[in-house]
Amino acid sequence: MSTLHLNNNSATAQRLPMIQTGQALMSLRDSGYSLPTALAEVVDNSIEARANRIQIRLEETVEHGKKHVHRIAISDDGEGMDVETLHHYLVIGYSTRWMRRDTIGKYGVGAKLAALNFGRRIDVWSRQSADNPWRHVHFDLDEALREEQQEGAGAVGIDAPQIAEIPDDFGALLPKGTGTLVVWSRVDRLEQGRVTATFDELLVDVQKELSRIFREYIDGGIKLDVNNKALLPHDPLFLMKGTWAEEVLNKDPREGDEAPFYQAQTIADEPIKIRGSTVRLRITLYPEAVTRSRGKGGDKLANKLRIPENQGALSFMRMKREIAYTNVPRILPSGAQDPDRFIGIEVAFNPELDDFFGVRNVKRGVEPHGELRDKIRERLARHIPQARKMLQERWGIEIVKRKAEAGEHAPINEALKEADKTMPKSRAPQIPENEAQQELARLAKDTGHDSSEEVKQQYIERIRDLPIVLESVDIPGKQFIDVQTINNQVIIRLNTRHRFYREIWKPLSEIGESEAGSVSGDDAVRSARRAVEGLALMVAAYGKAISLMDEPHQYDDLTGFWGQFVDTLMGKVRDIT
Secondary structure (H helix, E strand, O other), rough: OOOOOOOOOHHHHHHOOOOOOHHHHHOOOOOOOHHHHHHHHHHHHHHHHHOEEEEEEEEEEEEEOOEEEEEEEEEEEOOOOOOOHHHHHHOOOOOOOOOOOOOOOOOOOOOHHHHHHHEEEEEEEEEEOOOOOOEEEEHHHHHHHHHHHHHOOOOOOOOOOOOOOHHHHHHOOOOOOEEEEEEEEEEOEEEEOOOOOOOHHHHHHHHHHHHHHHHHHHHOOOOOOOOOOOOOOOOOOOOOOOHHHHHHHHOOOOOOOOOOEEEEEEEEEEEEEEEEEEEEOOOOOOOOOHOOOOOOOOOOOHHHHHOHHHOOOOEEEOEEEEEEEEOOOOOOOOOHHHHHHHHHEEEEHHHHHHHHHHOOOOOOOOOHHHHHHHHHHHHHHHHHHHHHHHHHHHHHHHHHHHHHHOOOOOOHHHHHHHHHOOOOOOOOOOOOOHHHHHHHHHHHHHHOOOHHHHHHHHHHHHHHHOEEEEEEEOOOOOEEEEEEEEOOOOEEEEEOHHHHHHHHHHHHHHHHHHHHHHHHHHHHHHHHHHHHHHHHHHHHHHHHHHHOOOOOOHHHHHHHHHHHHHHHHHHOOOOOO
């Protein structure tokens, strides 16, 4: 084996710097922050500085024909920084709270890496008294790269704070007394279409995320504004008052009425002891105004309430500040299920348990592990099935209530209304309006909605705009369905006397309305087998009926349309009964 000999006088034997600062900072720009989590790092510092109001402003401009955010400013009315702290503010690794376990931050890297993740220059002004001048420090990445390349240049550094006036265009953000202003400029990673399609979407995303991350502080009275919009707390547990969701649900309250408070039902609120410390686990089932009825977890209201993103998500709260809102693999019993979007889960802990949660310097990737994970998983396995069962029971009661008021098939009739919008329209000839009214009145009588003139008219109004109306009625004889077209409306009567309805339709409906676990496996298997038999016999009977026609081929279009519409409707309508 040969031996490498180095000349101690050669350049390779000289002591080298551990870090090439400029190049290292270029690499650290890819720390993986989203814009909301990056901004949250600066908000953390404002909260630690005892700020009562924090303002964030995103500024958009057009460059080379493309819109992008070019500058971001964050101001607060906190205590401000003295000269020494301000001088060190932009030093990566420096923190007045370094590795403390009683504060939000402890690593001294978050706010710096967050800024560099999006911009190439950081400016900071701060003062500790309204009588004192503003002092300023800055770091410019491009300046640092040029400085580092100069022969004989020393280490890249931060110049001492200087008295400096704040540019006039930040005047609206400045506190009257003490405080701090942080500006990220030459932002080069927020052009239109890169993170979101539009500036407005980016703004909404920032507002949404920050309102959830800092919900405890906003609820406690700290004001957090994004582009002049005061944020309301977004509570994924639905336990707080005055939230974003409450505003959505009370969009059109009657004048003079006190807005109702929609509070979730607490399923669990219990401590988990681990190595002398305590983790708090809270699980809630969302209020009825949110859960409503089965099949509405992804509609317009659900999206406004941010329900779909909650499916299987756990909110991890550290020092009352959310550091992760995420799905944790294999921690929920049977995995994340659709109904879980209506279940809130929060895990709260203090910094002494950081190691158990894998807390990192960029506050991402939080996940309990080891002994703690086992304890959380055990409790979730106990409480989540309970919450799921309660939700199914609630939906079952809602279905029974709606069916009692509007008929057995009310949910599917409403679903068919939406599905029919993209389907071919009826070719049936039009009939006079008075005849149409008489036919609807006859249907009201057939379905038992004729106990009074008021009840009859309410029923007619409810079904008038439905393109397809399916009802179960008593029809003499062996006819299973009766199809009638009334102008652009299709009325379908199912015969409750028919063997298919009695032996298949009705028993399956009763099983579908039963509580989970209340139907024996034998009963479910027998019903499923009979249902498959019945469906096969129904198709066979249809073929047999066609064969009796003088010209069977004239029904080819009917058969084709029937198959097409079965496929279309099954793709559009599901989970509504």
